[in-house]
Amino acid sequence: MWMEHPGWVLFGTWVAALFTLGIATFLYKDNPVYKFCEAVFVGISAGYWFVSYFWQTLLPKLGYPFYAGVKTMFVGPAEWGWLVLLIPGTLGVMMLLRLVPKAGWIARWPLAFIVGYTAGLRLITFLQSNAMTQLQNSVQPVVRYDASGQFLGWESFNILLVTVGTFAGLFYFFFSQEHKGVFGRVARVGTWFLMITFGAAFGYTVMGRMSLLIGRLDFLLADWLHLIR
Amino acid sequence: MARQQQSEKCASHKPARMGRASGILLFLMLALSASVVFAQAPNGGAAPRSASDPQAADTKGDEGGSIMLRWTLSPDDSAGQVTGYEIFRAAKPDGPFQSVGFASRGSARFADGSTDDDSAYYYKIVTTGPGGSTETAVIGPARSTAEWFNSNRANVLVIGLLISGAVLYYIASARKGKKLFIRRIAGLEAVHDAIGRATEMGRPILYIPGIQDMDDVQTVAGVTILGYVARTIAEYDTKLEVPTSRSIVMSTARETIKAAFLSAGRPEKYSDDMVNYITDEQFGYVAAVDGIMVREKPATCFYMGAFFAEALIMAETGNSIGAIQIAGTAMPAQLPFFVAACDYTLIGEELFAASAYLSNEPRQLGSLKGQDVGKSIAMLAIAAGTALFTLNQILRVEWFASAGQWLKNLFIVN
Amino acid sequence: MAENPTEMKTGLFDRLMRIDRRVIFVFISVALIVPLFFNVSQRIQVSPEVQMLNDAMSKVPDGALVLYAMDYDPPSAPELQPMAVAAFKVALAKKFKMVIIGLWPQGPQQANMAFETATHDPLFKDVKLTYGVDYVNLGFQSGNEAVIQKMGSDIPTTFPRDYAGTPVDQLPLMKGIKNLGNFDFMVNISAGYPGTREWVQFGADRFGLKMVSGSTAVQTTEMSPYVGKQLLGLMGGMRGAAEFEQVSGYPGRAIKFMVGQSVAHVIVIVFIVIGNIAYFATRKKRGA
Numbered sequence: 001m002w003m004e005h006p007g008w009v010l011f012g013t014w015v016a017a018l019f020t021l022g023i024a025t026f027l028y029k030d031n032p033v034y035k036f037c038e039a040v041f042v043g044i045s046a047g048y049w050f051v052s053y054f055w056q057t058l059l060p061k062l063g064y065p066f067y068a069g070v071k072t073m074f075v076g077p078a079e080w081g082w083l084v085l086l087i088p089g090t091l092g093v094m095m096l097l098r099l100v101p102k103a104g105w106i107a108r109w110p111l112a113f114i115v116g117y118t119a120g121l122r123l124i125t126f127l128q129s130n131a132m133t134q135l136q137n138s139v140q141p142v143v144r145y146d147a148s149g150q151f152l153g154w155e156s157f158n159i160l161l162v163t164v165g166t167f168a169g170l171f172y173f174f175f176s177q178e179h180k181g182v183f184g185r186v187a188r189v190g191t192w193f194l195m196i197t198f199g200a201a202f203g204y205t206v207m208g209r210m211s212l213l214i215g216r217l218d219f220l221l222a223d224w225l226h227l228i229r
Numbered sequence: 230m231a232r233q234q235q236s237e238k239c240a241s242h243k244p245a246r247m248g249r250a251s252g253i254l255l256f257l258m259l260a261l262s263a264s265v266v267f268a269q270a271p272n273g274g275a276a277p278r279s280a281s282d283p284q285a286a287d288t289k290g291d292e293g294g295s296i297m298l299r300w301t302l303s304p305d306d307s308a309g310q311v312t313g314y315e316i317f318r319a320a321k322p323d324g325p326f327q328s329v330g331f332a333s334r335g336s337a338r339f340a341d342g343s344t345d346d347d348s349a350y351y352y353k354i355v356t357t358g359p360g361g362s363t364e365t366a367v368i369g370p371a372r373s374t375a376e377w378f379n380s381n382r383a384n385v386l387v388i389g390l391l392i393s394g395a396v397l398y399y400i401a402s403a404r405k406g407k408k409l410f411i412r413r414i415a416g417l418e419a420v421h422d423a424i425g426r427a428t429e430m431g432r433p434i435l436y437i438p439g440i441q442d443m444d445d446v447q448t449v450a451g452v453t454i455l456g457y458v459a460r461t462i463a464e465y466d467t468k469l470e471v472p473t474s475r476s477i478v479m480s481t482a483r484e485t486i487k488a489a490f491l492s493a494g495r496p497e498k499y500s501d502d503m504v505n506y507i508t509d510e511q512f513g514y515v516a517a518v519d520g521i522m523v524r525e526k527p528a529t530c531f532y533m534g535a536f537f538a539e540a541l542i543m544a545e546t547g548n549s550i551g552a553i554q555i556a557g558t559a560m561p562a563q564l565p566f567f568v569a570a571c572d573y574t575l576i577g578e579e580l581f582a583a584s585a586y587l588s589n590e591p592r593q594l595g596s597l598k599g600q601d602v603g604k605s606i607a608m609l610a611i612a613a614g615t616a617l618f619t620l621n622q623i624l625r626v627e628w629f630a631s632a633g634q635w636l637k638n639l640f641i642v643n
Numbered sequence: 644m645a646e647n648p649t650e651m652k653t654g655l656f657d658r659l660m661r662i663d664r665r666v667i668f669v670f671i672s673v674a675l676i677v678p679l680f681f682n683v684s685q686r687i688q689v690s691p692e693v694q695m696l697n698d699a700m701s702k703v704p705d706g707a708l709v710l711y712a713m714d715y716d717p718p719s720a721p722e723l724q725p726m727a728v729a730a731f732k733v734a735l736a737k738k739f740k741m742v743i744i745g746l747w748p749q750g751p752q753q754a755n756m757a758f759e760t761a762t763h764d765p766l767f768k769d770v771k772l773t774y775g776v777d778y779v780n781l782g783f784q785s786g787n788e789a790v791i792q793k794m795g796s797d798i799p800t801t802f803p804r805d806y807a808g809t810p811v812d813q814l815p816l817m818k819g820i821k822n823l824g825n826f827d828f829m830v831n832i833s834a835g836y837p838g839t840r841e842w843v844q845f846g847a848d849r850f851g852l853k854m855v856s857g858s859t860a861v862q863t864t865e866m867s868p869y870v871g872k873q874l875l876g877l878m879g880g881m882r883g884a885a886e887f888e889q890v891s892g893y894p895g896r897a898i899k900f901m902v903g904q905s906v907a908h909v910i911v912i913v914f915i916v917i918g919n920i921a922y923f924a925t926r927k928k929r930g931a
Contacts, residue, residue, distance in 0.1 A: 023516070027668050030523040038516040045510030052748050057785040060804075098480050111443060111477065118444045121788065125844035127392070128385050128642050133848065134868060135607055136640040139614030139633065141622040163615050170608050173578045176601045178412045194576060198565035201864040204880060205541065205565065208722060208860030210907045211881035214675055214900045215721020221679055228679050292796055295824055313704050329819070331827070333704050340851070342824020441836075512718055537835050538718075538861055549664075562862045642848065 017224040020216055062089055138166050165193040276361030277305040280314055280337075285352045285371035290382070293346040293375030298339045300365065303356045306334060315355045315362075316341060322351045322367050344373040384639055391606070396599025403591035409598050411586050416555060416573035423553045423572075424461050427528035433468035434458070435527040437518065437543065439534020439558070440474040440511060443481055447559050450584035451534030452478070452485050454557070457587040458531060459486040463493035471504040472521060474514040479506040515539035519546045532556040532571070533580065536563040544570035557583060610636060659921040667914060674910050678903040685902050692867065693886040696855045696876020700733050700828070700891070707827035708820070709739040710852075712842060713750035713757075715834035719859050720753060723832050725884040725897035726857035727757035730830045732893040735767045740816055741778035742826070744802065746790055746837040751782045751806050764893070775814040782806035787837040791845040795823045822850070829854040839866050843873045857883065 022037035062085060069082020091110040098107040142160040144152040171183070172190030179187040221227045280300040288295040303311050313333045317326035318341060332339040344350060351369030355362050403409050427434045436458060438451035455471065462469050469486070473479040482504045490499040507517045519542065522530070530547040532540065533556070540556075540563035547554045548570045556567035557575030567574045575583050578600075585593035617633035620626070689697075703709065711730070715723045734741055743758070745751040758778075761767065772778060781802040784790045793801045798820055799811050811817045819825070829852050833839040839856040843866075846852035853875060858866050860880025870877050878887045881904055884897035 026519070028665060030520070035520065038520050042508050042510075042513045042517050045513035046508040049509045053785075056748055056783055061785070095477075098477075104480075107480070114442075114444045115449075119446075121792070123393075124385065124389065125788075125848070127389055128382075129844040129848045129869075129873065131603070131607065132385065132388065132640040132642050133873060135610060136637055136642075137871065138611050139618065139637045139640075141618035142615055143619050143622045145622065163611065167608060167611055170604055170611075172576075174601055174604050174608075175411050175578075175582050175597055194564075195568070197561075197864060198568050201562055201861075202565040202569065204860040204863050205562070206911055207880045207882060207904065207908070208538075209541075210671075210675065210904050211722045211860065211900070212718070213671070214679075214881070214903055217672075217675055218679060218721075218896075218900070221676070294796070294821060330825070331704050331707065333702055340824050343819055343821040538859075561865050 013224055017220055020220060062092070138163060164189065169193050276363050277303050277310040277356050277358035279303060279363035279365055280354050280356050281365065283352070283354050283365045283368050285350070285368050287371065287373050288340055290376055290379030293373050294344055295340050295342045296344050296350060296352075296371045296373050298341060298352055298354065300337055300354050302335070302337050303363075305356075305358065310358045310360060312357050312359065314339070315357055317353050317355060317364075319351045319367075320349065322369065326351075326353060346373050346375060348372065382642060385642060388603075388606070388640075392599060392603040394599075395602035396596050398595075399598035400591050400595030403594045409594045411582060411594070411597065414575065414579050414583050414586060416557065416575045416579065417583050417586065419553075419555055419573045420458065421461065423529040423531075423555055424458065424465055424467060426553055428465040428467045430528045432528035433470050433525055434462060434529045434531070435518075435522065435525075435547075435552075436469060436471045436531045437534070438471065438473060438478055438482060439532075439536055440514060440539060441535035442475045443477045445535045447535040447580060448475075448478060450580050451557070452481055453584040453588050453590075453593070454531075454533045454580075455482060456485045456489045459489035460493045463490045463495040463498055466498070469503050470521065470525070470527065472507050472514070472518055473504060474507060474509060474511070476506050479504050511537060511539055515542050518543055522546050522550055522552070526550050527552055530554045532558070532567065533575070534558065536560050536567075538563075541566035541570070547571075610640065656921040656924040659917055660925055670910050670914075671907050674906040675903040678906060679900075683902050684898060685905060687885050687889045687898065687901060689886045689890045690883070692870055692877045692879070693883055693890060694876075695870070696878055696887065697890045699853070699855055699875035700730075700737075700830075703737065703739070703828045705737045705739075707737075707739055708825060709734060709741055710823070710826045710829040711741055711743045711754060712746065712829065712831045712833075713743065713754040714746045714838040715753060715832055715859075716747050716749035717753070719834035721900075722859050722881050722884065723834060723857060724753065724757055724760075725881070725895050726878055726887060727754065727832050728760045728895055729884065729888050729891055729893050729897075730832070730857070731758050731761035732764060732767070733891055735761055735770050735772075738777075739828075742816070742820065743778065743780040743806075745783045746787060746841075747834070748783045748785075751780050754780060755806075766893075775809075776816055779811075779814050779816050780806040781811070788841040788845050791823075791837075791841055792849075795845065795850040798822055798825075823852050824850060826852060830857070831855070832857045833862070833866075834859050835862060838862075839869075839874070843869045847873050857887070 019037050019040070022033045023041075025031055026034045066082055066085050066089065069079060069085065072079045072082075091113060094106050095110045096107075097103040140159060140163075142156060142163055144156045144159065146152055168186050168190035170190075172187045172194065177183050218228075222229065280303045283298065283300040285296055285298050288297040298316060300314070303314075305311055311334050313331050314336070315328055316330045316332065316339050318329045319326040329341050329343060330339055341350075341352075349370035349372060351367050352371065353364050353367045355364040399409060424434060436455055438455055439445070439448050441448050443449065443452075459469060471482050471486070473482060483501055486503055487496070487499050490496050507514045518539075521527075522543075523546065527547075527550075530543075530552045532543065532554070536543075536558050537560065540558070540560070544554060544556065544566050554567075554571035555573045555575075556571040557580035558564060558567065559577045559580055561577070564574065564576055568576075578597075581593070582597055585597045614633050614636045617629045617636065621629035621633065711727075711734075713727060731741075733739075743751060743754045745754065758780075762770070762772070782805060784802055786793070790801060799817065802811060804810055805814060823846060829842070829846060831839050831842045831854055833842075833856060839858050839862075842852070842854060842856070847854050855876040856866060856874055857878045858880075860882070863877070863879030863883070866874065866877055866879070878884055881897050881900060885901045888895045888898050
């Protein structure tokens with residue numbers, strides 16, 4: 001394919017490298033080069049998503065099967081399965097009516113369908129995977145002994161920590177009780193656990209961001225400048 | 230530079246260490262393979278003894294298309310002479326048999342998930358090992374069927390109904406005008422001050438309702454809070470900017486702000502330009518929002534909704550321009566950045582609580598209270614279950630363990 | 644003013660509190676760039692989660708049918724691509740039959756690139772794979788978790804064509820694959836929604852899929868509660884990738900990049916410590 005021609009690949013690498021550097025200039029301060037790169041990126045990505053939805057969702061999910069179904073009406077043997085496509089198709093058109101000021105309210109119906117469907121689907125899965133299974137895992141003795149009856153201090157401490165953290169964390173998100181007195185103290189413990197969790201998550205993110213930067217630097221130094229292997 | 234030299238120095242030691250390590254590894258592997266040889270010796274490398282007592286029956290509680298096979302492990306299973314169990318299937322008892330799957334050593338069940346409902350199938354289980362293979366007698370016929378109700382998960386239904394019932398009850402109560410108590414949420418009190426500050430400084434307010442679509446309940450909460458913010462803004466006469474990353478969110482936000490301005494008695498102040506669609510692409514969106522922040526220097530930034538990696542970038546840029554920042558999200562991974570970079574953060578469910586609190590809407594209030602019932606169940610179960618199991622450990626009274634297990638079983642999902 | 648040593652010290656702390664962020668950028672950049680030029684490596688300690696992941700993958704019998712769900716796109720590739728490459732190398736070594744899909748539009752393309760990198764490893768130069776027989780790439784399907792739900796009952800109607808547009812009934816590997824129940828194992832590489840959480844909720848908890856996951860560092864703390872019964876192993880971020888490369892025996896880019904990563908982490912820690920000292924010192928001064 002022409003896109004795999006070395007010239008094109010080289011051109012693509014240069015464009016990518018220059019845009020990477022252009023966006024990176026923001027680290028110094030806002031400037032016209034950054035603004036240009038930003039505008040190009042926003043424009044291309046909006047266009048990309050449109051094209052991607054069109055070719056990867058709209059046509060294969062609705063357009064092609066609809067066309068194939070209608071065709072059977074004329075060149076037989078007639079199939080009726082395609083009629084079901086009228087439902088999502090109609091809902092889609094209703095969604096687009098948002099663009100017509102007077103008929104904008106119609107768009108609420110497909111929206112209600114999406115919200116209702118997603119809520120139903122997620123209610124059960126979250127209840128099952130995130131509430132019940134996790135709860136089941138949280139119920140365990142906080143005092144542990146090994147087979148010979150020796151007290152396992154460290155393991156017991158760890159389990160105690162998890163149990164107290166889960167309980168206090170849950171309590172922090174209990175809205176029917178003002179956080180005062182004993183309740184306030186339990187909620188305060190919950191806040192500490194939350195903050196420690198956030199700290200751990202922050203650490204992970206610093207790592208993630210560094211990784212992304214390394215990825216870009218590797219692209220610039222290896223793929224673009226060929227300074228490293 | 231010194232650090233670099235040091236790491237190079239470390240690296241130069243590496244091959245020697247690695248060489249030693251691989252030497253040890255080689256020795257261990259040799260020792261291990263020798264022990265495997267010895268372990269196999271009793272049966273002299275012959276085929277493993279067959280699995281026994283095979284059974285095939287419809288997988289219960291599914292939507293059909295699956296037959297569950299169970300067997301008793303080969304007596305040689307734990308001796309390392311078995312690699313696994315291959316499942317063969319045929320439409321007639323005398324074959325031809327075709328392999329439909331493989332269960333690894335130590336597993337005594339296999340779900341054949343490629344059956345046609347109500348067709349008869351015959352199975353045999355072949356125990357394979359390095360020394361050969363042996364097979365069970367043919368079993369069958371087994372047929373798969375679909376069930377309407379998965380009795381294994383009745384507990385999910387009961388707990389689901391309990392929580393949903395509580396939600397409905399509280400919604401009904403709220404509709405009847407009963408005052409439902411919700412605890413004070415610290416971050417909310419800052420909203421008014423933040424809007425006032427922007428007004429005093431004559432700078433705009435930036436509101437980001439997350440980057441997910443309207444089907445995400447966090448976006449719904451974000452847009453609800455936007456309604457409250459917009460109502461206050463309408464009274465103050467401050468400029469509001471809402472860049473969105475989803476077109477439906479854009480339309481919903483416009484309607485919400487319009488309604489808010491109307492209810493504040495300032496419909497003429499509303500303009501569609503307050504809300505703009507940028508792009509669905511996450512980083513494209515954040516690049517544009519960063520640009521808006523740096524150029525227009527909003528005095529206050531709100532981030533209320535579902536956020537991903539862009540959270541840190543936005544909150545950090547907002548911080549660098551000295552804006553007052555109030556955030557709220559239920560995305561656990563993004564909360565740390567908001568907590569670190571913002572002045573106030575609504576943590577997790579506080580976002581929904583804030584939305585319910587501000588809107589005073591029966592449905593939102595009722596949902597929140599209903600969920601509190603769910604949380605009470607969870608907290609009670611954790612406290613009681615943990616206490617029972619711990620007492621059993623300390624006092625060695627079996628009854629505590631049985632009671633604890635009974636409680637735990639209520640939440641086991643098969 | 645500068646004659647008083649205490650004031651000089653607080654002056655320094657004040658300056659540290661106002662340190663230009665660009666100074667930090669320079670430090671970090673240098674820390675990340677310099678190691679790239681040297682062929683240095685560091686000892687990598689394997690975490691229990693990654694060890695579990697490797698054990699789980701090792702236990703999958705050779706030739707098993709494995710689902711590879713690639714739910715990420717180029718922005719997360721530096722972290723996730725090495726995981727995908729290493730996971731494919733394990734597949735090549737264990738002769739897994741692979742079905743590749745993506746719930747992210749660019750996932751299948753990332754998968755193809757990772758697959759190509761894995762097959763180009765000299766270790767696997769003798770491995771000859773036939774598309775459609777040994778592996779297939781079914782491409783992207785929109786619908787997020789609903790796709791997983793539907794795959795639980797019927798894969799051929801969920802993915803009627805593969806990535807290249809070939810009808811699935813023309814792919815020999817897809818014959819006999821009806822639903823998720825047919826897979827012996829699954830590897831998910833995930834950058835967000837839809838991803839590991841949805842696969843756990845729908846694939847593992849609902850359809851009993853045995854799965855492991857590689858996730859971006861950002862969402863690792865969110866996924867770790869699932870490790871155990873729901874998730875048989877988890878690698879988080881580039882460190883997770885490097886650990887997996889190490890423990891699986893296929894060193895790659897993640898291990899190479901870890902040195903820079905570690906040096907940068909040390910610098911970040913130093914700045915945090917300095918920042919905190921300065922913060923408390925200036926606060927004391929303000930309080931006084």
